[in-house]
Amino acid sequence: NAGVMQNPRHLVRRRGQEARLRCSPMKGHSHVYWYRQLPEEGLKFMVYLQKENIIDESGMPKERFSAEFPKEGPSILRIQQVVRGDSAAYFCASSPGAPRDTQYFGPGTRLTVL
Amino acid sequence: TQLLEQSPQFLSIQEGENLTVYCNSSSVFSSLQWYRQEPGEGPVLLVTVVTGGEVKKLKRLTFQFGDARKDSSLHITAAQPGDTGLYLCAGPDTGTASKLTFGTGTRLQVTL
Numbered sequence: 001n002a003g004v005m006q007n008p009r010h011l012v013r014r015r016g017q018e019a020r021l022r023c024s025p026m027k028g029h030s031h032v033y034w035y036r037q038l039p040e041e042g043l044k045f046m047v048y049l050q051k052e053n054i055i056d057e058s059g060m061p062k063e064r065f066s067a068e069f070p071k072e073g074p075s076i077l078r079i080q081q082v083v084r085g086d087s088a089a090y091f092c093a094s095s096p097g098a099p100r101d102t103q104y105f106g107p108g109t110r111l112t113v114l
Numbered sequence: 115t116q117l118l119e120q121s122p123q124f125l126s127i128q129e130g131e132n133l134t135v136y137c138n139s140s141s142v143f144s145s146l147q148w149y150r151q152e153p154g155e156g157p158v159l160l161v162t163v164v165t166g167g168e169v170k171k172l173k174r175l176t177f178q179f180g181d182a183r184k185d186s187s188l189h190i191t192a193a194q195p196g197d198t199g200l201y202l203c204a205g206p207d208t209g210t211a212s213k214l215t216f217g218t219g220t221r222l223q224v225t226l
Contacts, residue, residue, distance in 0.1 A: 004156075031212070042202060042216040043157070056213060091156050095212075102147070103214060105156035 002027065004094050004106035012112045013082050021077040021109045025094030032075040033103055034067060037089040049075060082113045116141040118203055118217035126223040127193055135188045135220045137203035144206060146186045147214075148177055151200040160188075193224045 049069035069075040093103035149157035163179035
């Protein structure tokens with residue numbers, strides 16, 4: 001049973017470019033969460049999605065960041081016009097249900113903005 | 115905003131020693147989870163504690179949830195180099211239970 005998959009594992013972008021991070025939840029899981037981990041810091045919640053719906057985006061920066069979880073395909077975290085401060089590890093987690101189900105984390109995407 | 119403070123931030127010990135990591139909050143949590151994260155990887159769930167006063171054991175690791183459900187501890191007996199990693203506690207947000215609040219983390223280094 002494959003775990004949560006994220007790709008790419010490493011992503012390098014220049015300032016002003018767009019970054020697209022993908023997350024495929026575990027089989028049977030319909031709830032996806034995105035977290036960001038800045039260097040030497042803990043994980044911070046960004047957004048919680050179910051299929052085709054954003055449930056809670058209280059942790060998302062107001063500009064340049066968006067997330068989706070379409071009916072078919074992976075969840076996507078999109079960062080437009082990246083800046084150096086966006087450099088971080090972005091983790092996706094999934095759960096079979098919510099709100100109190102255990103969240104299982106993927107290996108993360110390390111974004112470096114030059 | 116619920117906060118989870120972990121102590122110590124860093125811990126470097128020799129193989130065979132015992133250690134305790136603490137996770138404290140001024141807020142009540144319905145449950146707390148402990149994760150271990152290795153460099154370049156995502157957090158891996160170790161345990162979930164739910165009931166105040168609960169103690170759970172996972173081989174050489176002992177987890178305790180405070181009676182008031184505001185704090186938790188992780189005790190490792192006879193640490194091994196394989197225990198090296200970042201230990202994180204996390205709890206569901208009171209308002210939106212699906213959102214996890216993570217602690218500040220304890221980085222453990224176990225040397226031979």
